[in-house]
Amino acid sequence: MKRFRFAAAGLLALALIGLSGPAAAVEVGEKAPDFELISTKGGKFKLSSLAGKKNVVVQFYVLDFTPT
Amino acid sequence: MGISANVRFSQQAFADFLKLNYPLLSDAPNMKTMQAYGVFNAERRLARRSWFIVDKEGVVRYKKVLAPKEPLVANEVLLEEIRKLK
Amino acid sequence: MVTAAIPGGRLVILLAAFILGGAPVPSRAAAVDFKAIPRLQELKDRPAAPDFTLPAPDGRKVSLRNFHGKVVFLNFWATWCESCREEMPSMERLYREFRGKGLEIVAVNVKDKRRDALAFVKELKLSYPILMDPEGEVGLLYGAFGLPVTYLIDRKGIVLARLWGPADWNSPAARNLFRALVEQKP
Numbered sequence: 138m139k140r141f142r143f144a145a146a147g148l149l150a151l152a153l154i155g156l157s158g159p160a161a162a163v164e165v166g167e168k169a170p171d172f173e174l175i176s177t178k179g180g181k182f183k184l185s186s187l188a189g190k191k192n193v194v195v196q197f198y199v200l201d202f203t204p205t
Numbered sequence: 206m207g208i209s210a211n212v213r214f215s216q217q218a219f220a221d222f223l224k225l226n227y228p229l230l231s232d233a234p235n236m237k238t239m240q241a242y243g244v245f246n247a248e249r250r251l252a253r254r255s256w257f258i259v260d261k262e263g264v265v266r267y268k269k270v271l272a273p274k275e276p277l278v279a280n281e282v283l284l285e286e287i288r289k290l291k
Numbered sequence: 292m293v294t295a296a297i298p299g300g301r302l303v304i305l306l307a308a309f310i311l312g313g314a315p316v317p318s319r320a321a322a323v324d325f326k327a328i329p330r331l332q333e334l335k336d337r338p339a340a341p342d343f344t345l346p347a348p349d350g351r352k353v354s355l356r357n358f359h360g361k362v363v364f365l366n367f368w369a370t371w372c373e374s375c376r377e378e379m380p381s382m383e384r385l386y387r388e389f390r391g392k393g394l395e396i397v398a399v400n401v402k403d404k405r406r407d408a409l410a411f412v413k414e415l416k417l418s419y420p421i422l423m424d425p426e427g428e429v430g431l432l433y434g435a436f437g438l439p440v441t442y443l444i445d446r447k448g449i450v451l452a453r454l455w456g457p458a459d460w461n462s463p464a465a466r467n468l469f470r471a472l473v474e475q476k477p
Contacts, residue, residue: 162243165268169259170241174230175213177220179336182206182230185263192266192287193206193259197244197252201211201219201229202436205254205271211432214341218434221332222455 169195208232208239210251244270256283260290323451323471327464331443331454340365340442340450343429345399345422348409353397353422356448361395362472363444364460367424367435370403370411375439378457379415385460385469386419392473393446397422401430401438443472 163170169184176182187193199205207229209216216229232238232252239245244253256278258267267286269278325333340363344354355363366382368375379398386396396419400408405423412421424430434440434455443452451472459465 163241163257163265163268165265167265169257169263169265170238171263172208172230172232172238172241174208174232174238176206176228176230177213177217177225178228182228184259187261188263189261192261192290194283194287195242195257195259196207197239197242197255198207198209199246199251199254200209200431201215202222202431202434205277212341214338215432215434217336217338218453221453222434 206230208252210236210239258283258286258290266290323475324464324468325452327462327468328454328458328460330456331452331458333452334450337449337451340444340448341432342448343432345424345429348405348412348421348423353420355397358395358397359448360446361393362389362446362469362475363442363448364394364396365433365442365444366396366398367401367430367433367438367440368398369401369438370407372438374457376411376415378439378460379417381459381461381465382419383415383417385465388461388466389469389473390419394469394473396420399424399429399433399435401435402427445472445475 171183171185173181173183184193184195206227207225209229209231210233211219211229211231212233213231216231219225220229230238236245236250236252239252242255242257244255246253254271254277256267256269257265260266266289267283271277325331340355342354342356344352347353355365364382364385368379382396382398386394398417398419399422401424403411403423403425405425408421408423427435430436433442434453437455439457441454441458442450444450
């Protein structure tokens with residue numbers, strides 16, 4: 138019985154973690170995390186390189202060659 | 206720009222195929238950026254389809270994470286959100 | 292044979308060789324002309340072909356890097372793909388001519404059942420290596436969402452060109468291209 142309750146509590150904890158999402162989720166009004174990634178336009182691209190210059194649309198997509 | 210879990214090689218093919226004007230950026234192999242933005246699908250190790258508009262001060266001014274079966278955000282919506290920033 | 296009243300008999304020999312159909316300067320290899328194949332795109336940034344390992348129909352695991360040292364014609368196909376069916380006989384003829392000169396054709400089947408792929412190969416009497424990509428992961432990596440797609444890879448594993456769609460791989464222009472590719476100094 139005790140083991141079963143412990144397992145259930147563990148499952149609940151995991152479910153709560155899943156619901157709240159990773160701690161680093163970014164919301165409107167927060168600073169956009171900087172990144173530096175390999176670019177198809179050559180070399181690396183750093184988000185902060187556009188600071189003060191342009192508004193930026195950052196899209197995340199699922200897979201190349203698929204609709205999303 | 207577009208960010209995905211794909212490696213540069215296939216992103217390059219995709220960008221060539223679509224003749225994209227904007228760059229595709231690879232978050233492979235550790236997927237740190239999608240995690241930082243809270244759009245990491247851990248089960249499939251891929252990004253969730255999402256859009257962020259970041260203003261010139263580096264602040265997030267618009268965020269949309271697509272739910273399953275939801276249609277994509279239209280460009281007009283994004284342009285309207287950018288217009289609001291001015 | 293043309294004789295000429297010119298000091299030195301060398302010109303005579305050169306003209307004869309030219310008339311007989313041989314290029315008189317054998318040290319320079321033929322130029323690689325990617326325009327020989329319609330819509331073939333040269334990849335000027337020369338990316339390295341990402342390695343992968345897939346099973347042959349007999350189960351034996353094969354990696355792309357196993358073919359270093361050969362010019363590799365990497366093709367993605369499926370049994371339902373009409374254009375794949377159309378171009379494969381020309382691939383087979385190309386293979387028979389250049390296999391002994393260092394060309395390898397690697398034809399990756401994307402998401403078919405093994406028995407369907409094997410029936411197709413048997414029907415078309417194909418002799419080049421077939422690899423099976425049942426999950427389509429390698430296909431996705433190589434942009435094979437539409438088929439066929441073909442990559443031309445040099446002996447060091449560098450991608451030279453890519454074609455979305457079929458081609459006549461045995462046309463005279465195509466054969467010249469492959470002749471130039473296999474003759475390139477590694």
